[in-house]
Each structure stands twice: as C-alpha cells, then as structure tokens.
Amino acid sequence: MSATSSVLATIARPYAHALFDLATEAKKVSAVESDLDVIEKLVGESDDFSSFLRSPLIATDVKGAAIDAIVSKAGLGDMVANFVRLVARNGRLFVLPTMISAFRDLAAKARDELRAEVTSASPLNKTQLSNLAKTLKSRLGKTVTLDTHVDPTLIGGLVVKVGSQMIDSSLKTKLGAMRIAMKEVS
Numbered sequence: 001m002s003a004t005s006s007v008l009a010t011i012a013r014p015y016a017h018a019l020f021d022l023a024t025e026a027k028k029v030s031a032v033e034s035d036l037d038v039i040e041k042l043v044g045e046s047d048d049f050s051s052f053l054r055s056p057l058i059a060t061d062v063k064g065a066a067i068d069a070i071v072s073k074a075g076l077g078d079m080v081a082n083f084v085r086l087v088a089r090n091g092r093l094f095v096l097p098t099m100i101s102a103f104r105d106l107a108a109k110a111r112d113e114l115r116a117e118v119t120s121a122s123p124l125n126k127t128q129l130s131n132l133a134k135t136l137k138s139r140l141g142k143t144v145t146l147d148t149h150v151d152p153t154l155i156g157g158l159v160v161k162v163g164s165q166m167i168d169s170s171l172k173t174k175l176g177a178m179r180i181a182m183k184e185v186s
Contacts, residue, residue, distance in 0.1 A: 008098040015092070016102030019083050020110075028079060029107050035080035036100045042074070043097055053093040064088040104147070113143045117161040121154040121170070136162065 023032040043050050052058065052066070067088040071081045087096055108115045116136055118124070124132070129146055136144040140162065151159075155171035 005098075008095050009102065011092060011095045012098040012102045015083075015087065015095070015099045016106060019079070019099075019103055020106040022079060024110070026079065028077070029110070031077055032080055033104065033107055035076045036103060038074055038076060039080070039084065040097065040100050042070070053096055056094075060089070060091045063091075063093055067093065104145075108145055111143075113145050114140060114162055115145050115147060117147050117149065119149045119151050119154065119159040119170075121150070121152055121156050123150055124148060132158075132160075136160070 019032065020029070023029045043053065049070075052063070064085070067084055071084050076084070084096070087093055087099065092099075104115060114136075118132065129148070133144050133146055144162070153172060155175070157170040157172075157174070158167070159170050159173075160167045
C-alpha cells in the first residue's frame, strides 16, 4: 500500500465506521450501500466531478454548496445525504471514494462476504460476472461481491484483487513479461 493510500485509509476508516454503525442501528445498510453506489457512479463517470472532489483549490464552503445541490438532485436518502454534507463541511471530500470502499468492506464483513476488485479490458456481462463469482466462491469458500472496473489498457484478460491476493491474467502483463524475457535473450 502506498503512503498516499495509507493516509486516505486512515482518514476514511472512522467516517466509514460511523456511517456503518448508524446504518446498522437503523437497519439500513443495504439502502446506504445503494446510495453510496450512486455517489460512486457519479465520481466514476465524471472526471470533472472527481477532480472537483480532489481539488484543494476550491474552498470548502463552495464545495459544500455544490455538494448540497448534487445530493438534493441525486435523490439520496437522508443518512447518506447528511453524511456526504458532513464530509464536505469537514473538507474531506477528497477521501470520499475511500470512505465508500471502507463502508463496503465493513458491510461485506458483516455479511461474511469477501469483496473482489475486478478490472477488465471491457465490461463483463452478467454471465461472466456470475461465473467469476462462482469460481471465486469455490476457491475462497465465501460469497464474493464483485466491484468491477474497466481499463482498456489491459488489452484483454482480468486483474482480480481479493484482500492482499492478486490474480493478473491480463494480456498487458503477459506482453510485458514477454518483452522482459526477450530483452534477456538478446
């Protein structure tokens, strides 16, 4: 884990725990996860929004006003809406994606599930996702929730991360290994 991601995780953990505790007490973990999916989708689909969250040049009050408008328009439940507003007010929006990930980890652990981050060159269809989840469940002995990402630079194949384990079957990695092997031969 890089130093930056370690710092982000350290900041994110208490926020994620607090939200998880509130959601558990209100029996709304699933609803909170759905609302967090909406936020994560906004971050993932818009480079401008992602840059906005990370920018130290935009004043906290300006970010807070913008977030308030976005949260209202997104139709989020009160718990997540108030959570995101609090994160904005505290100047921690740059950590929001890490907070969402930490919340998901807590929810998966409470359900005795594992989370796997799957990166593919193109979007996987439902059958492929189902088969991958079944394969991981048979190997790991637990239900696995898949978080999918697309990275066209992989060319083909998959990169699957479960906890500290990583399975990299991407063509990009295989071509890189071949390139290194060919340099050693010449």
